[in-house]
Amino acid sequence: MKKILFTFIILFSISISSQEKEVNEKIQYLINNNIISDDIVDSIFKKHRRHEKDLKLLINKSKESSYLYGQFYGHRSLGRINRDLSLFEKSISEYNKAVEITKQLKDTISELKVLNSIGSAYRRQDDIPNALNYHQEALDIALNIKNPSIDIKKSISISQNSMGNLYISLRQYELALNEFSNSIVVQKQLNNKLGLAINYQNIGNAKEELGDLDGAYENYLKSLNFNNALENSVGKIICAYSIANVLIKQKKYDKALKTVDTVLQRAIKQKDMYYLSNTYNTLGLAQVHLNKLNPAQKNLNKALQIASNYNVQNIVVRSNENLSLLYEKKKDFKKAHQYYKIAKEEDAKTYNNLNLLYVNELRSRYDKQRTKNQLKDLSKQNEIAKLQLEKNRNIFILIASLFVLLIVILYSIIRERSLRNEKKFLTLKQEALQSQMNPHFIFNALNSIKLYIINNEQKNAVYYLNKFAKLIRKILEASNVKEISLREELETMELYMSIENIRFNNEINYTFSVDENLKLDSIKIPPLVLQPFIENAIWHGLSSKKGIKKIALSVTKTEEDYILISIEDNGIGRKASAKIKAGKTTNRKSIGIGLTTERLRSFVRGLEKDFSLKYTDINGEKNNIEGTKVEIKIPLV
Known part of the structure; x- marks a missing residue:
């Protein structure tokens, strides 16, 4: 027995040593060839991108050799790992390091991808203002690029999709549907099945909030079909609890329970606390409606505990609401009222933040309108210049006239035309003034x-x-x-x-x-x-x-x-x-x-x-x- 154990330890040590050697060789290959293609780096390091130890080794060795792309890849991958584990602060910290490196690399496409990833991390925490800032920054950069590549178009679509999700948080569902419609056009052009799966899922979410349950169910199924074709485990989990929520609203409780129960073990294995809290919450709600109150209480408490620990605010609200319903069925009205009160207080925290966001968004819209007015003003100034040229031409005709009678006639015509032009000039100037309202x-x-x-x-x-x-x-x-x-x-x-x-x-x-x-x-x-x-x-x-x-x-x-x-x-x-005014160091002429x-x-x-x-x-x-x-x-x- 001791011989077998000793042999096993030796084999295990050799295996680890072999793995470490393999990782070091791959890192050295990337450094020596200074590879900056994301596809090539990913194909070489794909096996290790979910291992924190290997990624940290890549970052450290890349720093020693001033290999920027290795540092970027390492920090971005660590950001993704922590986001999927709902460790959002660590995730955002790693993503921010990656953004700084993209600026040194002058790699706009990579910068856009990471900015959208940061926005997604904030959105999962229902931190709407920060999420909006990062997605809007990515969208603004992408829209200002002439002749955008396929990757830039993908980034625009991702930003639009994310903006739609933020509109759902703002309860502006029609605006959300408009953003998703814009995003899905690009995904269809690119035949991006994952992008289509995400968009159909989000369209279903907006329709569900608008009360169109049949429309929501239809779009969730479209999303599920794409996720099945891609063997996308996370997508299947999201579709399952989304479809189950619609079935609950349609009072098809048995079917809802069966739908969400099939993905529970998959959600646990995935270790993404955002999706796991959603799954437990939907499972518990279906059990409440089927009067399976003890397992329902257990699952709803799990959902609440995970959501509270990982700052998933919308599940904190919904799980408290569902626990209130559970205790109402148990005839424990005191506890039902306590959970209902907590749900409303938590919801109010988020909604107050959203009101603040609305004012910031109004300011953003004004800035865009001001830019539009400036372009309009430039067009008017060009027209004013044309009128001035016409006036000068008329004066030249007047001076050049050789016959006195013709001069008198021309003078009368030019004078009348000049007055019209001057009045039009002042009108345009008035419009220019109004378009620049302080x-x-x-x-x-x-x-x-x-x-x-x-x-x-x-x-x-x-x-x-x-x-x-x-x-x-x-x-x-x-x-x-x-x-x-x-x-x-x-x-x-x-x-x-x-x-x-x-x-x-x-x-x-x-x-x-x-x-x-x-x-x-x-x-x-x-x-x-x-x-x-x-x-x-x-x-x-x-x-x-x-x-x-x-x-x-x-x-x-x-x-x-x-x-x-x-x-x-x-x-x-x-x-x-x-x-x-005279005592001021700078004076602006009014x-x-x-x-x-x-x-x-x-x-x-x-x-x-x-x-x-x-x-x-x-x-x-x-x-x-x-x-x-x-x-x-x-x-x-």
């Missing part, structure tokens, strides 16, 4: 609203977010017209004031008074013409003032054919403001008032009467300046 104001407003959310002031957040949305809508609507009613302008300015006032902790007391005899709907003025004056009153008059801050806007009819709009503040005055004056001039052109603009310092009892008044006198159209 991005700092939008950015600061969003940050202010975000603070309400962070401070859990939900009512204030919703109240000001609604006002902000109305203001943006009015600005966009105004950008398409040359004039609006005075009522619309005053409503827009009131929205603008309420948003700006957030940054002053609502310390500014602003009032709007209008002559009751005026018909505001019939009085027309250029859109957003009052905004620069109110902005000046706030930032040059009130921002540096201590104590009570006031702005008063009034509209009166001074003469038969004129209205007078007065904007009065109790700020520091123009002289003090100019001194502060063009808002100049452009507004030009727009007013264009507005009254052709009318018999002109507009006027007047600034007045408000003097106090001791002849000290106590504010500024701006009076804008506009003729009625």
